[in-house]
Amino acid sequence: MRVYVKSLLDKWPLILAYFASILAVTLLVYLKSLSFELVLDYLRLTWLFALGGLVLSVLSEARKLVLLEKGKSPLGSSYLEQAYEVYLADQEAQLKETERQLRTIYEERADYLKIWSHEIKTPLTALTLLAQTKEEIPATEVNHQVDVASYQLNLLLNYERMADFNHDLEFRPVDLLALIQAVAQKNMNFFIAKNIGLQIEVKPVKVVTDPKWLSFIVEQILINAAKYSRANKIVKISYQAGKLEVSDQGIGISASDLPRIFEAGFTGANGRKYGAATGMGLYIVKNMAQKLNIDLKVSSILDQGTVVSLNFN
Numbered sequence: 001m002r003v004y005v006k007s008l009l010d011k012w013p014l015i016l017a018y019f020a021s022i023l024a025v026t027l028l029v030y031l032k033s034l035s036f037e038l039v040l041d042y043l044r045l046t047w048l049f050a051l052g053g054l055v056l057s058v059l060s061e062a063r064k065l066v067l068l069e070k071g072k073s074p075l076g077s078s079y080l081e082q083a084y085e086v087y088l089a090d091q092e093a094q095l096k097e098t099e100r101q102l103r104t105i106y107e108e109r110a111d112y113l114k115i116w117s118h119e120i121k122t123p124l125t126a127l128t129l130l131a132q133t134k135e136e137i138p139a140t141e142v143n144h145q146v147d148v149a150s151y152q153l154n155l156l157l158n159y160e161r162m163a164d165f166n167h168d169l170e171f172r173p174v175d176l177l178a179l180i181q182a183v184a185q186k187n188m189n190f191f192i193a194k195n196i197g198l199q200i201e202v203k204p205v206k207v208v209t210d211p212k213w214l215s216f217i218v219e220q221i222l223i224n225a226a227k228y229s230r231a232n233k234i235v236k237i238s239y240q241a242g243k244l245e246v247s248d249q250g251i252g253i254s255a256s257d258l259p260r261i262f263e264a265g266f267t268g269a270n271g272r273k274y275g276a277a278t279g280m281g282l283y284i285v286k287n288m289a290q291k292l293n294i295d296l297k298v299s300s301i302l303d304q305g306t307v308v309s310l311n312f313n
Helices: 002-010 012-031 037-069 079-133 139-168 176-186 188-192 211-227 268-274 281-291
Strands: 172-175 197-201 206-209 234-240 243-247 295-301 305-311
Touching (some): 139 188, 176 234, 188 211, 211 234, 211 281, 211 305
Antiparallel strands (some): 234 243, 243 305
16 A cells, blocks of 8 residues: 555656646636546546556556566567676676685685794794704704794794684683793793893783783883884883873884885885884784774884874773
8 A cells, every 4th residue: 555655756757746636627728718528538538548547557567577477578678688697798898806805815815824934934943043053052043943943933823824813712801910931931932132131111901802912012012112122221111091002212114114114015214224023013003903993003213113092901
């Protein structure tokens, strides 16, 4: 019933024009003193045309239904063939898009694996050279090179886990100070190797997050701070009003490189100059921070230092 009412409402201009024409004919008959039968004749004629149009419309719709039931379109060609052609075209477009996405992913993975394989050789080569040149190797040097190799391997594993990231999350209250201390203790050799001090100004506070992935984020930030800090400097970790900041007194990042530091594979001038950079660490960190709903920002001044902030608000 609603459909018919809507159909009538859609035709209200035509209905209004029809009643206006009846009024015009009636007025003409009255002014010319003609027979009122002319008005009735006009009504009979218009209703006859309307009835004829209705019959033709019903017959047309019935013909369309019959053709559709036989699998043909009202235009005469095969309706199923047309629908199938549209379906095939749509499927082909989707396959091409999927193929393009997979090719991009494959190329990115291949590029990263090439870079990673080169970087993982660096600490192994260093250990080999130490073994060839020294009868006794200091434990600190061995531990440092092992930590570098472990860091690169951990980076690769977490890159692979990103594909199934959402199924690997467990949000719960986390003691931020305890987490930072654990990460710092684990990676202390990076700081000892360059005699870099670590100043932690974080009071005991709990944040709701995934402890494993937050540990990885903090670890990447601390290792970068140690890697690009000058010897005998200090890396400071502070927390206030829901924001964790890691600041260093290192070489900084140029203004031209800063907007691109989160791009996959981007190493910038620092990576080219100091080496041991895959350009994937901050890319993974940025993706993880977004999943954890942490606002990650980096500010830096060349030759003065860098500040990385994690806003948990």
